[in-house]
Amino acid sequence: MxxxxxxxxxxxxxxxxxxxxxxxxxxxxxxxxxxLLGDNGAGKSTLIKxxxxxxxxxxxxxxxxxEKIIFDSPKEALDIGIATVYQDLALVSLMSVTxxxxxxxxxxxxxxxxxxxxxxxxxxxxxxxxxxIGIDIRDPSQAVGTMSGGERQCLAIxxxxxxxxxxxxxxxxxxxxxxxQASVVLKYIVxxxxxGLAVILITHNVHHAYPxxxxxxxxxxxxxxxTYEKKDISREKLLSMMAGGEELDKLEVELKEMNRIST
Amino acid sequence: xxxxxxxxxxxxxxxxxxxxxxxxxxKVLLNRPELGAxxxxxxxxIFFGIVAGDTGMFSAYGILNFLDVSANLGIIAIxxxxxxxxxxxxxxxxxxxxFAGICIAIPAIYWGWPLWMSIIFxxxxxxxxxxxxxxxxVRTGLPSFIVTLAMLFILRGATLALTRLITGRTQVPGLRxxxxxDPIAWIFAxxxxxxxxxxxxxxxxxxxxxxxxxxxxxxxxxxxWFIALAILTTWILMKTRYGNWIFASGGDKNGANNVGVPxxxxxxxxxxxxxxxxxxxxxxxxxxAGSADTMRGTLKELEAxxxxxxxxxxxxxxxxxxxxxxxxxxxxxxxxxxIFYTDVDTDWFKVFLGAMMLIAVIFNNYIRKKVTESK
Numbered sequence: 211m212x213x214x215x216x217x218x219x220x221x222x223x224x225x226x227x228x229x230x231x232x233x234x235x236x237x238x239x240x241x242x243x244x245x246l247l248g249d250n251g252a253g254k255s256t257l258i259k260x261x262x263x264x265x266x267x268x269x270x271x272x273x274x275x276x277e278k279i280i281f282d283s284p285k286e287a288l289d290i291g292i293a294t295v296y297q298d299l300a301l302v303s304l305m306s307v308t309x310x311x312x313x314x315x316x317x318x319x320x321x322x323x324x325x326x327x328x329x330x331x332x333x334x335x336x337x338x339x340x341x342x343i344g345i346d347i348r349d350p351s352q353a354v355g356t357m358s359g360g361e362r363q364c365l366a367i368x369x370x371x372x373x374x375x376x377x378x379x380x381x382x383x384x385x386x387x388x389x390x391q392a393s394v395v396l397k398y399i400v401x402x403x404x405x406g407l408a409v410i411l412i413t414h415n416v417h418h419a420y421p422x423x424x425x426x427x428x429x430x431x432x433x434x435x436x437t438y439e440k441k442d443i444s445r446e447k448l449l450s451m452m453a454g455g456e457e458l459d460k461l462e463v464e465l466k467e468m469n470r471i472s473t
Numbered sequence: 474x475x476x477x478x479x480x481x482x483x484x485x486x487x488x489x490x491x492x493x494x495x496x497x498x499x500k501v502l503l504n505r506p507e508l509g510a511x512x513x514x515x516x517x518x519i520f521f522g523i524v525a526g527d528t529g530m531f532s533a534y535g536i537l538n539f540l541d542v543s544a545n546l547g548i549i550a551i552x553x554x555x556x557x558x559x560x561x562x563x564x565x566x567x568x569x570x571x572f573a574g575i576c577i578a579i580p581a582i583y584w585g586w587p588l589w590m591s592i593i594f595x596x597x598x599x600x601x602x603x604x605x606x607x608x609x610x611v612r613t614g615l616p617s618f619i620v621t622l623a624m625l626f627i628l629r630g631a632t633l634a635l636t637r638l639i640t641g642r643t644q645v646p647g648l649r650x651x652x653x654x655d656p657i658a659w660i661f662a663x664x665x666x667x668x669x670x671x672x673x674x675x676x677x678x679x680x681x682x683x684x685x686x687x688x689x690x691x692x693x694x695x696x697x698w699f700i701a702l703a704i705l706t707t708w709i710l711m712k713t714r715y716g717n718w719i720f721a722s723g724g725d726k727n728g729a730n731n732v733g734v735p736x737x738x739x740x741x742x743x744x745x746x747x748x749x750x751x752x753x754x755x756x757x758x759x760x761x762a763g764s765a766d767t768m769r770g771t772l773k774e775l776e777a778x779x780x781x782x783x784x785x786x787x788x789x790x791x792x793x794x795x796x797x798x799x800x801x802x803x804x805x806x807x808x809x810x811x812i813f814y815t816d817v818d819t820d821w822f823k824v825f826l827g828a829m830m831l832i833a834v835i836f837n838n839y840i841r842k843k844v845t846e847s848k
Contacts, residue, residue, distance in 0.1 A: 285733070298728060300727070300732050301728060302728060303724070303725075304724050304841070314729065314733035314734040316717050327716065329712070
């Protein structure tokens with residue numbers, strides 16, 4: 211088995227003539243957080259969906275725990291342990307914390323044909339798990355709607371981990387959050403990684419990504435601009451790469467040129 | 474040092490936890506969806522207790538009378554509430570009642586089928602209609618309001634046209650003689666606890682007819698069905714995995730799908746539920762009246778939805794309770810019967826019904842805002 215838990219090698223995805231992704235390569239070890247950075251339209255969503263099993267890659271291979279795998283559905287990705295937390299979080303705000311935590315995977319008790327939802331056990335696990343993150347839920351039967359955005363994000367992540375995620379793909383987990391809430395979520399992501407998960411953190415916010423990431427992949431117009439270890443790249447360099455720094459440099463030169471001619 | 478501060482911290486946490494728990498228990502009670510309907514039912518009883526306490530409304534006969542009306546409405550209101558929690562409407566309930574009645578009467582009277590076979594036939598048709606409604610809504614993604622509105626017209630029209638085609642009229646009488654000795658019909662046509670009423674009569678505790686038999690002969694089958702359904706559906710919603718799936722499907726279809734809830738199957742099963750409930754309603758009424766009428770059940774779908782809304786169901790789905798719908802039905806049933814015992818003209822009933830619904834919707838909306846708002 212290789213040192214990597216999961217490898218995405220030369221992934222390409224085409225929609226008709228449009229090249230959505232071209233030769234994107236990412237490798238993750240256990241306990242590592244890779245940040246996937248990119249501006250709007252860089253191909254982040256397509257890449258997530260390809261990783262999560264929604265799209266099949268047209269080229270390239272996915273190697274998980276040393277074996278080449280092909281997903282036919284998001285469920286298959288989930289079954290082997292690649293879990294994706296989308297921006298909408300798949301939480302129902304009118305339902306309780308417990309009912310959300312176990313939505314679709316309720317623990318059962320009782321004889322066959324009369325199995326009931328073991329709410330006691332579910333409440334206990336949900337409260338325990340949320341407590342571990344430091345979110346004190348007064349009452350696991352309270353509605354998710356009463357929780358803050360950060361707490362909801364943590365609930366969704368915690369749920370994915372509880373149900374056996376080994377690779378966690380997080381889609382913009384901090385984009386809708388205030389500074390304090392975002393830091394709570396980021397702290398939790400680091401904690402999750404330290405327990406042996408591989409995390410792919412998708413974001414366009416370098417300031418959120420840089421403190422927590424071990425490595426950074428920058429995506430621009432469907433192509434990877436490379437993967438950098440944290441020690442090899444500064445926050446400023448990342449920022450300028452993401453914003454299309456070269457293009458801005460070019461623009462600056464051109465503007466100077468124009469000024470020179472006109473004067 | 475660090476351990477010390479930690480222990481202090483956890484201690485304060487504990488205290489805070491304790492304090493908040495008391496508040497939340499009270500809040501939990503306030504936030505139960507059926508609270509409004511329960512309060513409403515109590516108010517209605519108090520009102521008629523004062524206004525009509527000495528008129529016979531609360532004699533055994535009077536109580537059974539308004540319970541019977543409440544129970545009939547309750548049977549379909551509970552099913553409508555389940556479907557509403559699952560995020561959909563069924564406007565074809567009323568038409569299904571008429572259709573189911575004809576499905577029982579025509580085979581039994583004109584084709585010579587045994588009554589039990591006609592009843593099974595009617596329930597089979599209900600499953601088909603419910604399945605058709607469900608699959609149309611799930612597959613096309615169209616609002617169930619429109620799909621079932623179409624079904625409202627189709628079913629009512631087909632009921633009328635087929636009945637006139639086969640029988641040459643719009644009513645099919647003559648069922649009463651078939652009920653005796655039928656292996657299934659008794660489930661929908663027998664008064665229960667007759668011994669109790671006979672005993673109460675013999676003790677002179679309830680009113681008697683001139684021949685000495687009690688005026689109220691037993692608990693009508695509708696009430697038994699109503700109570701059984703209310704218990705069953707509440708158990709399903711609160712205690713089973715399927716119940717959790719109903720809330721999830723209505724609360725957030727996509728989210729539920731993403732975590733593995735079979736939303737389509739849940740919704741189809743709930744549509745089958747409303748059609749089957751309509752057929753239970755129809756069977757009880759047809760056997761009680763001894764005849765089927767093509768117009769039976771007209772507008773019942775709206776009363777069922779009104780009772781579900783008064784019972785705390787949100788029109789947007791994902792929230793509500795079956796027991797709440799049951800209370801909603803009791804409110805409507807009690808008022809519609811109770812109004813006869815007062816001096817008020819019965820024309821005012823619909824005014825009451827509408828006003829009640831408006832108040833309920835405003836109240837529910839407020840509750841939803843409270844439940845979903847962030848800190």
